[in-house]
Amino acid sequence: MSQQQPVEQWIQQLVSLDDTNRKMTEKQLKIIQAAVEIFAEKGFAGSSTSEIAQRAGVAEGTIFRHYKTKKDLLLSIIEPMTREFIAPFILNEFKEVLEKEYSNLEDFLYALAVNRLEFIHEHFKVIKILLQEIPFHPELKEEFKKQIGIKIYHRFSEIFEYFKNKGEVIDLPIPVLIRFLISSFIGLFATHFVLLPEQAWDKEKEIRNTIQLVLHGIALK
Amino acid sequence: MSQQQPVEQWIQQLVSLDDTNRKMTEKQLKIIQAAVEIFAEKGFAGSSTSEIAQRAGVAEGTIFRHYKTKKDLLLSIIEPMTREFIAPFILNEFKEVLEKEYSNLEDFLYALAVNRLEFIHEHFKVIKILLQEIPFHPELKEEFKKQIGIKIYHRFSEIFEYFKNKGEVIDLPIPVLIRFLISSFIGLFATHFVLLPEQAWDKEKEIRNTIQLVLHGIALK
Amino acid sequence: MSQQQPVEQWIQQLVSLDDTNRKMTEKQLKIIQAAVEIFAEKGFAGSSTSEIAQRAGVAEGTIFRHYKTKKDLLLSIIEPMTREFIAPFILNEFKEVLEKEYSNLEDFLYALAVNRLEFIHEHFKVIKILLQEIPFHPELKEEFKKQIGIKIYHRFSEIFEYFKNKGEVIDLPIPVLIRFLISSFIGLFATHFVLLPEQAWDKEKEIRNTIQLVLHGIALK
Amino acid sequence: MSQQQPVEQWIQQLVSLDDTNRKMTEKQLKIIQAAVEIFAEKGFAGSSTSEIAQRAGVAEGTIFRHYKTKKDLLLSIIEPMTREFIAPFILNEFKEVLEKEYSNLEDFLYALAVNRLEFIHEHFKVIKILLQEIPFHPELKEEFKKQIGIKIYHRFSEIFEYFKNKGEVIDLPIPVLIRFLISSFIGLFATHFVLLPEQAWDKEKEIRNTIQLVLHGIALK
DNA sequence: GATGAATGAGGGTTCATTCAT
């Protein structure tokens, strides 16, 4: 609740367009903001549209003028974020990351971590919502696997293949390596976003530490 | 959904006692079983007591004869599991694990992993419920931090301290090491329990791989 | 609104059983009574469950404990009446009517008219509901055609066939005769139940008149 | 659904004028058309202005620019039709009918039937709406009685009086005769418009049959 | 004149919980 920016920031980017490319009303924006806050806090099933309307300063009917159902509202929050999240992996953007990427594994991982950390920071609440709801909405799970899972997996496959060929990475199955890498970063992010959200931390150092561990493990020699 | 045992197994251990130490009736047991299934599937807020009653083959009123509120029912499911989960860490049990524990780091980690994997397998649905509900129930989160977090942290602290002193472990802050270790295992478990629940896997080999990575990282040389 | 008995009368016959053959609660009976009144007055779509609950002196939720939906409530009112209406036609009851029936056409028609008039009088509101709702519920229309239409048609076919063979009835197609007969009676009933509900009338004489007209028409000579 | 013309036809006659005698816009016409379709199909209470707007290809607000309330829209549909229906009875038009009318009863009835059949055919949907809504709008019922009932009653009174005096019609009370006549024709029309709308029929013959029955009844000799 | 966003009352329905039996 403390270290995240208000959701306004990234929503602003979407302000002018909703998924049908028509202009968003000011009220519609307020609805989305309120919904993000409340879904994140109480979960989808635990939130009521009347509370969302109230927090948004809007009549309850107004919500349903823009979103046919409560679930539509949920999806309209999650989907653009998902698309944006995977965009860099697909589009060979990661621009800052990928241009120099194949040069040095450690630097690549650092840039990657910083980049994704920023994304998570920016979209924290929506990501929280996504992860909270995935267990209860099979379509979300499927979508997630297809979008995030497969696309990211492919990208990382290339990368590890490359470094394996250069002899810089151990010869274990690619999925094992990917899982290990991602787990370590998720562990880092989860610690500071979820478990200890209040506590200040030295991001650079913690990321460097994690990369060291991913690269060389905890064993001395 | 495929590799987990029915919850009956571990519930049987609790059959004879509820939290007031009185015998559980057969109906009460049926209620708990039904609640576990349905909470796991639909989440607490998404489940209805009437559906639970129906699945349990019990009248709606019967649930409230045993549990004052729906939330009481939730807690009565989660709490005993939590206690059992941390028990080995506190009690110096881990019996198979801890007797020989300070001898060899790798073997210790292996025994630990196998042991906890079994626990997760056994209690899968209840753990699922716990993790799903933590974001929405601050008391659960607090309880979790205090019980699981602190106690496990202490135990691992001792262990890493020991191996650090023996010069077998790198000199990074203990919390960093703990997080790295746990993340790696959670990543392993999550992959096979949540992401690919259908897929068969060679547990021994995957655990060994993960330990190798934790110990020596992915970098060659 | 004036000449009909309260619906209680015929509902009483159904009191002890609902369609699952379980006993009806007192409240359930009140709900049906209220629903009949209100549906008849305002139509199905124009009635609100909250008003029904209020008139029945019952909480709104109580309605939905007994009838899954508002429409279920409608059907539970219409169906038993429909069954009862056609019963005499099928079962060779019409007892008072059919025993002596094939003796004399005029007497038969008179007995029939009196008998059905009584039925309509008794079930007036429910019949009103049925007729009002048929245009908006295709299943009702289908059901009506199948139940009422076909069965009554068959019965009348036999009768007219019989009298045609006896040379007492003109040789026009049976459906034409049936339609003519039924229209005349419906016209009679509709006039006194619907158009002029307040006005007293000499039932016997009016029925006799109608039968005279059906038999011999309006032309002199 | 099959034998009726689109409502456009008769609405065209009203195009140039609404009830304040101002020109109807094209949108207004579309609204009326859509409303007729939807009211006929779902009933007044079961229709929503938003659906009407949609089907008319008009904004929701536009409806209320022309008709203060939903009910106004209903009345604006029913009233002109009612006026037109009774017009011939009042105005001594019935032109084709009445010029030669007092000559021969059978021919008169035939011409009358054909004429009104045509009218019903043309205005089927609006008549359907009127009949469906009468039970729920006392003013409509009153209006109907006054307009249709009384006026038609008077006209028929004259006619029957005339033929009674000529000794061609039985000496029963006029209302009884009128009711009998109208019932028989309504029965005929209802059969083919409502009960068996799909089925082809030989109008001329069926009308002739009905008239035969009205004149001479079903009894042989 | 036409729009469509906004309203807020009310719609049908579900729900956790109570209590007489």
Place this chain on the structure above:
DNA sequence: CATGAATGAACCCTCATTCAT
């Protein structure tokens, strides 16, 4: 101890209607 009828608040959603543009 168990039942299930009853509750009434709250739920999601629809509606006729208004009004600034």
